Amino acid sequence: MCGIIGYCGQHRASEILIEGLKRLEYRGYDSAGLCLVENNNLVCYKRVGPVAHLEEAVARQDLGGHVGIAHTRWATHGIPSEVNAHPHFDCHHQIAIVHNGIIENYQALKELLISEGHIFSSETDSEVLAHLIEKFYKGSLEEAVTKALALVEGSYGLVALHASENKLVAARRSSPLIIGVGQDEIFIASDVPAILNHTKDVVYLQDGDLAIIDSKGYQIKNLAGKLLDRQVEEVKLSMEQIEKKGYKHFMLKEIFEQPQSLANVLAGRITDNQIKLSLNWHREVIQRIIIAACGTSWHSALIGKYLLEEIVGLPVEVDYASEFRYRHPLVSSHDLFIAISQSGETADTLAALREARSRGAQSLGIVNVVGSTVAREVDSGIYLHAGPEIGVASTKAFTAQITALLLLALYWRHEAGYEIDKKILNELRHLPTVAEKTLEANSQVIELAQRFMNFENFLYLGRGLNFPVALEGALKLKEISYIHAEGYPAAEIKHGPIALVDENMPVVVLATKNDLSDKTLSNIQEIKARGGQVIAIVDQDYEPVKKLADYLIKVPVVHVWLSPIINVIPLQLLAYYIADAKGLDVDRPRNLAKSVTVE
Numbered sequence: 001m002c003g004i005i006g007y008c009g010q011h012r013a014s015e016i017l018i019e020g021l022k023r024l025e026y027r028g029y030d031s032a033g034l035c036l037v038e039n040n041n042l043v044c045y046k047r048v049g050p051v052a053h054l055e056e057a058v059a060r061q062d063l064g065g066h067v068g069i070a071h072t073r074w075a076t077h078g079i080p081s082e083v084n085a086h087p088h089f090d091c092h093h094q095i096a097i098v099h100n101g102i103i104e105n106y107q108a109l110k111e112l113l114i115s116e117g118h119i120f121s122s123e124t125d126s127e128v129l130a131h132l133i134e135k136f137y138k139g140s141l142e143e144a145v146t147k148a149l150a151l152v153e154g155s156y157g158l159v160a161l162h163a164s165e166n167k168l169v170a171a172r173r174s175s176p177l178i179i180g181v182g183q184d185e186i187f188i189a190s191d192v193p194a195i196l197n198h199t200k201d202v203v204y205l206q207d208g209d210l211a212i213i214d215s216k217g218y219q220i221k222n223l224a225g226k227l228l229d230r231q232v233e234e235v236k237l238s239m240e241q242i243e244k245k246g247y248k249h250f251m252l253k254e255i256f257e258q259p260q261s262l263a264n265v266l267a268g269r270i271t272d273n274q275i276k277l278s279l280n281w282h283r284e285v286i287q288r289i290i291i292a293a294c295g296t297s298w299h300s301a302l303i304g305k306y307l308l309e310e311i312v313g314l315p316v317e318v319d320y321a322s323e324f325r326y327r328h329p330l331v332s333s334h335d336l337f338i339a340i341s342q343s344g345e346t347a348d349t350l351a352a353l354r355e356a357r358s359r360g361a362q363s364l365g366i367v368n369v370v371g372s373t374v375a376r377e378v379d380s381g382i383y384l385h386a387g388p389e390i391g392v393a394s395t396k397a398f399t400a401q402i403t404a405l406l407l408l409a410l411y412w413r414h415e416a417g418y419e420i421d422k423k424i425l426n427e428l429r430h431l432p433t434v435a436e437k438t439l440e441a442n443s444q445v446i447e448l449a450q451r452f453m454n455f456e457n458f459l460y461l462g463r464g465l466n467f468p469v470a471l472e473g474a475l476k477l478k479e480i481s482y483i484h485a486e487g488y489p490a491a492e493i494k495h496g497p498i499a500l501v502d503e504n505m506p507v508v509v510l511a512t513k514n515d516l517s518d519k520t521l522s523n524i525q526e527i528k529a530r531g532g533q534v535i536a537i538v539d540q541d542y543e544p545v546k547k548l549a550d551y552l553i554k555v556p557v558v559h560v561w562l563s564p565i566i567n568v569i570p571l572q573l574l575a576y577y578i579a580d581a582k583g584l585d586v587d588r589p590r591n592l593a594k595s596v597t598v599e
């Protein structure tokens with residue numbers, strides 16, 4: 001949700017800022033802006049739309065400033081417009097700020113500031129920060145920011161500058177910020193890809209940190225002014241990993257990366273007869289598992305419930321993180337709370353984690369982004385190592401999350417003294433190859449996408465472990481193609497949704513062979529009897545469905561525990577190719593952002 005970058009150094013800041021913004025566009029892309037210090041003046045450009053519009057405007061200028069800040073926005077308060085785009089300024093155009101987060105008490109602060117004579121230009125909550133800093137500015141930006149933040153409620157990743165100070169002051173509360181340490185240049189950004197072209201040495205700011213940055217170095221203090229010592233860490237990410245590598249979109253690249261991302265999540269974690277994880281917990285006291293997550297990660301949590309209850313034999317509750325945090329949940333020290341998050345920064349998931357920990361639960365994170373806030377706050381963790389996921393629609397993180405949950409369940413079972421079936425270990429070892437084989441459905445899916453791209457509604461059906469896959473297939477289609485789609489447990493449609501079925505309602509059925517296949521077959525029959533068109537995901541040896549369905553997508557035969565990982569791949573491709581055939585911006589779907597760091 002909003003991307004921030006700031007620069008202090010020897011080079012032209014504008015080029016570095018624009019390049020960084022492009023790498024942060026996955027966080028928001030409804031408008032962008034930058035502000036540079038040039039000869040003790042603030043020079044600012046803003047444009048509505050993607051960063052490319054700002055780049056075009058800036059390219060026509062000869063901008064020489066070496067200190068600057070920039071922002072790509074995902075609107076919360078106020079429509080996408082130049083006025084609402086960041087940076088925001090004080091009344092005298094001496095102070096500029098970029099902000100990611102929500103200032104919850106902005107109305108009260110705004111009224112106070114207006115009563116003191118401040119004039120506001122935008123509808124945003126963020127603008128109060130610029131005016132509040134102005135209110136306290138007496139020659140030191142650091143001091144003014146500290147005083148301003150003492151009045152602020154809510155979340156912020158904030159970077160401020162002043163026309164007559166060649167420095168940046170940044171602060172973090174619940175919205176990520178990292179410092180990039182270069183040679184005679186320092187960067188500050190929402191995320192590593194923004195600065196990776198310049199440095200791999202980063203410092204992760206923590207909540208309550210204030211950073212004072214100039215081209216020579218940086219200091220980190222708390223809001224009481226005490227100097228803090230934060231470690232510089234070397235990030236293990238390459239530029240290659242964050243490029244499209246010839247694919248039309250990041251989403252397609254990430255779908256095709258799944259053989260590799262699955263290999264990564266498995267690497268070093270399977271031995272001859274067991275699973276190796278290093279978890280720091282008191283397993284013997286756990287009587288219940290609670291999993292909380294959002295969106296796609298919530299779908300993998302649902303799959304986790306099936307896997308953990310069956311394999312480990314403990315009760316599992318799954319919550320939307322946004323609901324968990326506000327429903328006064330009953331949690332005790334006998335609970336293990338699992339937070340699943342690709343980004344590790346989702347505000348609701350983070351808040352749910354904090355709530356569970358404060359009530360005494362042990363915690364475990366299943367996270368992709370190394371060093372992210374969830375990863376830092378849990379007692380134990382399983383990193384996915386799926387590599388950067390840049391497409392807003394989550395794909396490879398989902399399959400890696402399910403794999404991690406299966407590893408966890410098997411690990412736990414082994415710890416409890418049971419042998420793990422060699423067959424499942426072997427299938428896990430071959431999972432990347434099987435995923436590769438599954439991707440061979442690509443050309444078949446392209447044809448189907450052409451055929452179905454103009455339909456306005458879709459149903460997705462699955463049973464057991466594949467019910468959450470139906471939810472995920474529907475979510476993928478909704479978010480990137482804007483086609484209305486619903487996922488249901490296959491048996492549930494006769495309790496209502498079947499009323500929608502006619503020849504205009506394509507129904508995607510997850511019909512791979514398992515204990516419930518015959519029942520799914522009956523559901524297909526019910527749809528056919530009402531004129532519905534069935535697209536069935538089948539494995540290669542399930543003839544009865546092949547006879548009934550209108551269209552088939554074939555996937556390899558796998559153990560039922562692995563079936564969600566394999567079955568979702570053609571659904572990801574179907575959503576992708578339908579959206580692409582409609583000419584939509586797949587990596588930047590409207591109204592969405594990759595990392596949802598606000599409530």
Ligand code: M6R
Pocket residue numbers: 294295296297340341342343344345346349392393394395479592594595596
């Ligand atoms: O980073 P997280 O896994 O915590 O993100 C959770 C959701 O915001 C995310 O899965 C979202 O639903 C994606 N757009 C789905 O494709």
